[in-house]
Amino acid sequence: MKNKEKTIKLLKYVTIGLAIFFLLELIYFGYKMINIRNNSTYYSGINSVIKTDNGYVAIGFSDKKHSKFLKYEAPGYNKPYIWVYDNDLKIVKEINLDLGYNGEFNDLIEVFDGYIVVGNIEMSDTNHKDSATEGVIIKYDKDFNIVWRKNYNALGDTKFNVVKEYKDSYFVGGSSVFESSALGRDEKGGAIILQYNKDGEKTLEMSHGGATSYGLFNDIEIVDDGIIAVGVMYKGTGIIYKYDFKGKELWHNYFGYTDTMGLTSITKINNSEFVITASKLEGKDETDNYQAALIKINNKGNIIKEEYYVKDNISRFNDSVLLDDKLYVVGVYGKKNDSILDNDSVIVTYNDSLEKQDELIYDGNKTYTLTKIINVDSKYVVVGNTNSKLKLDNLKTNGLDFYQVIDKQ
16 A cells, blocks of 8 residues: 555656656747747848839838738748838738749839739759749739749749830840859850740840859840840949840940949930949959949940949949939948948939939948839839838838838938
8 A cells, every 4th residue: 555655656756747847848948939039030121112003012022020911931931022002101912922932023013904023933942952043924913913924944043133014025134044053054044134925925035144154134224226234244244235126236335343233223314325323343353342333324335424432341322213303323331241241221312414412321220221212203212121220100120130121202
């Protein structure tokens, strides 16, 4: 009887001990998850925006962590993303492309029956392992249902950066190079321009530089007799190419040295002149100090003026827009910290002779990156992202995560 009582007593102690052990494990696990959550960084950012009748449509990337419309899913891949805003910049709808692994949308246009959006996404396990993507072009209807989607991958790593409408077709600019794990040569890659018809069928394909050129086109401008495209090759040579609508090269020019982003936008300022945004390095790969650059060209591709801007160790211009007779240019400035650029943003105003008129600083305590600027009723709207701790009319940030930013002036 005494042995039985001892056994029962021992079982009680064992049970209590196990309960305490599991309780401690739960406490530790909970603490660990809270610690991971508090020390993890979540990402959203806007790459482009357009004005619509009912507000704005912005596109970029997001892991949905701070979404009020879509549920966050671990491990938190950054998906190609769409935000729909009303005219007061309140988010009314969010859409993501729930395919593959990481990706982003880079540009969009509105057409009469919907939207055309372009970007890139890691579609496969191999893509994800190599951080390589396929280019993607999607037509959405007005309710953001997919009408058609086309993927493109000439080589192992393809990105679509810009889309423009021409008659009943769409010209897309970007890049297609070998993924990091691949070796070889291929003349069909580099900076690319494709044409799709209204049903999403590819009707024209042109490329410049080949797979080993690291070439890319960031922006294209449709003119009466063709397409002007700007970008970069060999990680430092800015490129300006003009093609006719059948893909024949009409002329080209170079600018350098620039950074790996190269020439990022082209804006028509009158019938015969264009302004291109870029950076200017003192020498190739001298990326610790460089200037923001504006390049004015004529319709023959000749550079007729260069204008530079310096705010800190590193300055670069990302985009520009013409408002009435003034050019508003969005850029970033800052310093490198362990090879990462800590930057804020600036809007610089120029007259049509590229003489500086004014500037407006977007100041944050960490990173404030504005990427795109558009004209809305002779005022501008800018977009980008920030992990600075800010309290804006339409956004409150925590100073750790990267949030999408849209601002109207």
